[in-house]
Amino acid sequence: xxxxxxxxxxxxxxxxxxxxxxxxxxxxxxxxxxxxxxxxxxxxxxxxxxxxxxxxxxxxxxxxxxxxxxxxxxxxxxxxxxxxxxxxxxxxxxxxxxxxxxxxxxxxxxxxxxxxxxxxxxxxxxxxxxxxxxxxxxxxxxxxxxxxxxxxxxxxxxxxxxxxxxxxxxxxxxxxxxxxxxxxxxxxxxxxxxxxxxxxxxxxxxxxxxxxxxxxxxxxxxxxxxxxxxxxxxxxxxxxxxxxxxxxxxxxxxxxxxxxxxxxxxxxxxxxxxxxxxxxxxxxxxxxxxxxxxxxxxxxxxxxxxxxxxxxxxxxxxxxxxxxxxxxxxxxxxxxxxxxxxxxxxxxxxxxxxxxxxxxxxxxxxxxxxxxxxxxxxxxxxxxxxxxxxxxxxxxxxxxxxxxxxxxxxxxxxxxxxxxxxxxxxxxxxxxxxxxxxxxxxxxxxxxxxxxxxxxxxxxxxxxxxxxxxxxxxxxxxxxxxxxxxxxxxxxxxxxxxxxxxxxxxxxxxxxxxxxxxxxxxxxxxxxxxxxxxxxxxxxxxxxxxxxxxxxxxxxxxxxxxxxxxxxxxxxxxxxxxxxxxxxxxxxxxxxxxxxxxxxxxxxxxxxxxxxxxxxxxx
Numbered sequence: 001x002x003x004x005x006x007x008x009x010x011x012x013x014x015x016x017x018x019x020x021x022x023x024x025x026x027x028x029x030x031x032x033x034x035x036x037x038x039x040x041x042x043x044x045x046x047x048x049x050x051x052x053x054x055x056x057x058x059x060x061x062x063x064x065x066x067x068x069x070x071x072x073x074x075x076x077x078x079x080x081x082x083x084x085x086x087x088x089x090x091x092x093x094x095x096x097x098x099x100x101x102x103x104x105x106x107x108x109x110x111x112x113x114x115x116x117x118x119x120x121x122x123x124x125x126x127x128x129x130x131x132x133x134x135x136x137x138x139x140x141x142x143x144x145x146x147x148x149x150x151x152x153x154x155x156x157x158x159x160x161x162x163x164x165x166x167x168x169x170x171x172x173x174x175x176x177x178x179x180x181x182x183x184x185x186x187x188x189x190x191x192x193x194x195x196x197x198x199x200x201x202x203x204x205x206x207x208x209x210x211x212x213x214x215x216x217x218x219x220x221x222x223x224x225x226x227x228x229x230x231x232x233x234x235x236x237x238x239x240x241x242x243x244x245x246x247x248x249x250x251x252x253x254x255x256x257x258x259x260x261x262x263x264x265x266x267x268x269x270x271x272x273x274x275x276x277x278x279x280x281x282x283x284x285x286x287x288x289x290x291x292x293x294x295x296x297x298x299x300x301x302x303x304x305x306x307x308x309x310x311x312x313x314x315x316x317x318x319x320x321x322x323x324x325x326x327x328x329x330x331x332x333x334x335x336x337x338x339x340x341x342x343x344x345x346x347x348x349x350x351x352x353x354x355x356x357x358x359x360x361x362x363x364x365x366x367x368x369x370x371x372x373x374x375x376x377x378x379x380x381x382x383x384x385x386x387x388x389x390x391x392x393x394x395x396x397x398x399x400x401x402x403x404x405x406x407x408x409x410x411x412x413x414x415x416x417x418x419x420x421x422x423x424x425x426x427x428x429x430x431x432x433x434x435x436x437x438x439x440x441x442x443x444x445x446x447x448x449x450x451x452x453x454x455x456x457x458x459x460x461x462x463x464x465x466x467x468x469x470x471x472x473x474x475x476x477x478x479x480x481x482x483x484x485x486x487x488x489x490x491x492x493x494x495x496x497x498x499x500x501x502x503x504x505x506x507x508x509x510x511x512x513x514x515x516x517x518x519x520x521x522x523x524x525x526x527x528x529x530x531x532x533x534x535x536x537x538x539x540x541x542x543x544x545x546x547x548x549x550x551x552x553x554x555x556x557x558x559x560x561x562x563x564x565x566x567x568x569x570x571x572x573x574x575x576x577x578x579x580x581x582x583x584x585x586x587x588x589x590x591x592x593x594x595x596x597x598x599x600x601x602x603x604x605x606x607x608x609x610x611x612x613x614x615x616x617x618x619x
Contacts, residue, residue: 024284298400
C-alpha cells in the first residue's frame with residue numbers, strides 16, 4: 001500500500017496525471033483522459049476547470065499487486081488548506097512541475113508543506129513535449145532546462161533533508177507528458193530500448209565513444225553528445241519530427257527499428273505518433289512503479305514521521321501507537337476535514353487516516369477537537385473508502401488506511417481511550433484574511449443560515465465564521481476571492497429550498513502583533529472590587545518556532561511543555577504551572593503570586609481566546 005498525494009502549481013497538469021492513474025486502474029477509459037478531469041467532481045470545479053477540493057480514491061493495480069490511495073490536491077494558493085489536510089494523511093507526494101515554467105511560487109509552497117509533514121517527494125517533469133514542439137529547444141538546451149528545474153527542486157529539499165533530494169540516476173525523477181500519456185525514468189527508457197547500461201551512464205557528463213563503443217566521462221570529440229541526449233531524447237525528438245512531417249512510412253520504419261507495434265491508422269500522423277509513445281512509454285506504468293519503489297509503506301513512513309505527527313507527546317501511548325502502525329493496537333485516527341453535507345443528510349463524512357489500530361463500525365470513540373481541544377464522544381456508524389465522488393462500505397480499516405467515518409462530526413484526533421493525548425495539529429501555510437458578510441433575505445431564516453454556516457466551516461479548515469457585533473451580521477473569512485466564491489457556492493448547495501441569502505462586498509481584515517513590551521493595562525469588575533492587570537510581551541523567536549511548527553500546542557502535556565519551554569529560556573516552574581492557555585502563537589501566562597486566580601481562570605481564558613480570534617493579536 002502507498003498513500004500518495006499529487007501536488008503542483010496551478011495548471012501544471014496534476015489532474016491530467018491523476019486521470020492517467022485512474023485509466024491504468026481501469027476506472028477511466030483512455031479516450032476520456034484529460035477531457036473528463038474525473039477527480040474534479042464539484043460543479044464549480046467543472047465550470048472553472050480548476051481543482052478546488054482535494055479528492056481521494058483507492059486504486060488497485062493487480063499487475064504490481066499494489067494499492068495506491070491517491071489524493072489529487074488543488075494548485076491554487078487560495079485552497080492551500082486542502083493541501084495541508086491531504087499531506088497529513090499521505091506518506092508520499094508526486095510533485096508535478098511544468099518543465100517549461102519550472103518551479104513556481106505555489107510549487108515551492110506545496111513542496112515545503114510536504115517536507116514539513118515529513119512526506120517523501122518524487123518528481124514528474126511534465127509537458128516535455130512542449131519543449132520540443134512549442135519552444136523548439138535543441139536537445140542540449142532541453143537537457144539544461146531539465147537539469148535547472150531538478151536543481152531548483154533540490155535546493156528547497158536540501159533546507160529540510162538532503163537524503164530526500166530527487167535524482168534521475170536513483171529513479172525518482174520521471175520525464176514525460178501527462179496530456180499525451182507517455183513518461184519514463186532513465187531505467188525504464190533503458191529497458192524499453194534494450195540499452196544494456198545503467199542509469200548512472202545516462203545522466204550528467206557521460207558520452208559515448210564510438211571508436212571504443214564505451215561510455216566515458218569527457219566528450220571524445222567536439223561533436224560528441226551526452227548519452228541522455230543520444231539515447232533518451234533523440235528518439236523522442238525523432239518521433240515529433242515525423243509527426244510534424246506527417247510521414248507514416250518513417251513512423252513505420254521507426255517502429256520496426258525499435259521493435260514496436262505500429263499503432264492503428266489515424267487520420268493524422270501526429271495522432272499515430274502519440275499512440276505509439278503511449279504504448280511504448282506508458283505514463284501510468286512508470287508512475288506506479290516509481291511510487292512502489294521509492295515511496296515508503298505506511299508502516300515505514302510512520303516510523304520516520306512519528307516525531308512530527310506526535311510532536312509534543314513523545315513517550316505517550318499515542319506516540320507509541322503511531323510509531324508502531326499496529327493494526328492490533330489502540331485506535332488512533334486523524335480527521336483532516338469533514339465532507340460537505342448534502343441537502344438530504346445532516347451527517348457529514350469525516351475524512352482522515354487510521355494511524356494505529358483498526359476502525360470498525362460500532363466502535364465507541366472519543367474525538368479531541370483540533371480547534372479547541374474539547375473532548376467529544378462518538379460512535380462510528382459506518383466505515384467507508386472514498387472512490388472519487390462515490391464511497392464503498394468497509395467492514396474495517398486497519399492502520400495505514402485512508403477512511404471516511406460516519407458518526408464522527410469533528411476535525412481532530414479520534415482515540416479509543418480518553419486518557420491518550422491527541423496528535424499534533426495541522427499547520428496551515430496560508431491565513432484567512434478576506435471577509436464577506438452573509439445574511440438571510442428573511443429574518444425568519446437566520447437560524448437555518450447559521451446552522452449551515454457552522455456546517456460549512458467544519459468542511460474547510462481555512463474558513464472562519466465570525467459575528468460582527470456592530471452590524472449584527474455573520475461573516476465568512478477566507479484566504480482569497482476565489483476561496484470566498486467557492487465557499488458561498490457550497491453554502492448555496494447546503495441551504496434548504498426557499499432560503500435565500502444576501503452577501504456584502506468582500507473586504508480584507510488586517511491583524512496586528514507587537515514588537516516591544518507594552519504598558520500595563522487595567523480592567524475592573526462591574527462591582528469595582530476586583531482588578532485585572534495585563535501586559536503584552538513579544539515572544540522569543542525560539543518560542544515562536546515551537547508554536548508555529550506545532551511542536552507546542554494547548555494539548556501538550558504539562559511536563560513536556562515545561563521541557564520544551566525550558567529549552568528556549570523559560571523558567572521551568574513558570575512554564576509548568578503558570579501557562580493558562582495557548583492559542584495559536586499566543587500564550588496566556590499567570591504572573592500573580594499568592595492569589596486564588598483559579599476561581600476566575602476560566603473567564604480570563606475565554607477572554608483571551610476571544611481576543612486572539614477576533615482582536616488585534618494574530619492567532
